[in-house]
Amino acid sequence: MTTERSSKYFNPAAPMTVDALPDPSLLAFHRRLPGYAPTPLVRAPHLATALGVGAAWVKDESNRLGLPAYKILGASWAVYRELEARYGPFAAWATVDDVAAQLRPHHPLTLVTATDGNHGRAVARMARWLGLDAHILVPRDMVPARIRAIEEEGARVDVVDGTYDDAVVSSARLADDRHLVISDTAWDGYTRVPGWVVEGYGTIFQEIDGQLAAAGGQPPDVVAAQMGVGSLAMAVVKHYRAPGRSAHVVGAEPTRADCVRRSLEAGRLTEVPGPHTSIMAGLNCGTTSPLAWPYLRGGLSASVAIPDARAEEAMRLLAEDGVVSGESGAAGAGGLLDLLSGEGAALARAHLGFTPDSTVLVISTEGATDPEAYARIVRKEI
Incomplete structure (x- = not known):
């Protein structure tokens, strides 16, 4: 030791x-x-x-x-529930392609999150499945292998000059009608999505x-x-x-x-x-x-x-x-x-x-x- x-x-x-x-x-x-x-x-x-x-x-x-x-369990459930809360209720569906089709009239939409690696990649995968964009913010000490894995999902990755917590703050600033923040941590006034992550x-x-x-x-x-x-x-x-x-x-x-x-x-x-x-x-x-x-x-x-x-x-x-x-x-x-x-x-x-x-x-x-x-x-x- x-x-x-x-x-x-x-x-x-x-x-x-x-x-x-x-x-x-x-x-x-x-x-x-x-x-x-x-x-x-x-x-x-x-x-x-x-x-x-x-x-x-x-x-x-x-x-x-x-x-x-x-992480995909929490990210997928939170993305789905947040999208449904904003644009649903969804009609009956059998595959994620069915959900993606129902979202097309609302494009462009971008999923945003901060990550140390796995959660961001999961959000990026969900965005890819649903035909959405993804913008992932990572701390400066993220190893290259984890950054590449997120980028291979088709996401935009920005390195924040700071810690994971700094990346969380930066991601929160990006929220608007076309940018949905899917965070697994909560802050004042932002608890609904993290609650769904935990539930997932x-x-x-x-x-x-x-x-x-x-x-x-x-x-x-x-x-x-x-x-x-x-x-x-x-x-x-x-x-x-x-x-x-x-x-x-x-x-x-x-x-x-x-x-x-x-x-x-x-x-x-x-x-x-x-x-x-x-x-x-x-x-x-x-x-x-x-x-x-x-x-x-x-x-x-x-x-x-x-x-x-x-x-x-x-x-x-x-x-x-x-x-x-x-x-x-x-x-x-x-x-x-x-x-x-x-x-x-x-x-x-x-x-x-x-x-x-x-x-x-x-x-x-x-x-x-x-x-x-x-x-x-x-x-x-x-």
């Missing part, structure tokens, strides 16, 4: 129960997108051994609707419920969720802290962008100024989404900020279980490794009720979005 140290927060109160029903049309919507198939739920015996638990499951989002990350992630958990039942697996006792602005963790809390469910939710983020952990300790939203230089690029966010904040404050049992070396360790361990997981994708597993095998492991196990028979769930949110970095870290070509 490096001299960079992790930091932890344990919620002193019992995590809240969230009474939030999923939209019944969500899964049917995703099933109509090109190339839909449930992503694998993988048994991870090497991870389970490393964590000292009875079973570990990994939801492998390295290939979701033809993209190497889960619910398909992951509907799939997991069915897959665990089919495999005879136990519901998870602990679920790890990586945190940038907090949208995925909010979705995890909404599902696993619903009535009748009692899983502990653990949030993980980089030590260099630990806005959620600092906010939890302060009891209020707290910004982490940039630059944010973690290899967990998708989590390099200095500001927690105010939409997600109440769910994180009340629904997380623990939060851990991990150094890059811990994410690299998790990437190599997941590879042993057959899961190709990028730097951000492995952060949830890295957080559990830090909590359960690092300093203070006994306290963490007691707080989260871990036993040798416990079941954990990790969401590997991306594949090798930077193939050269993945090969260097895991020491294996993909």
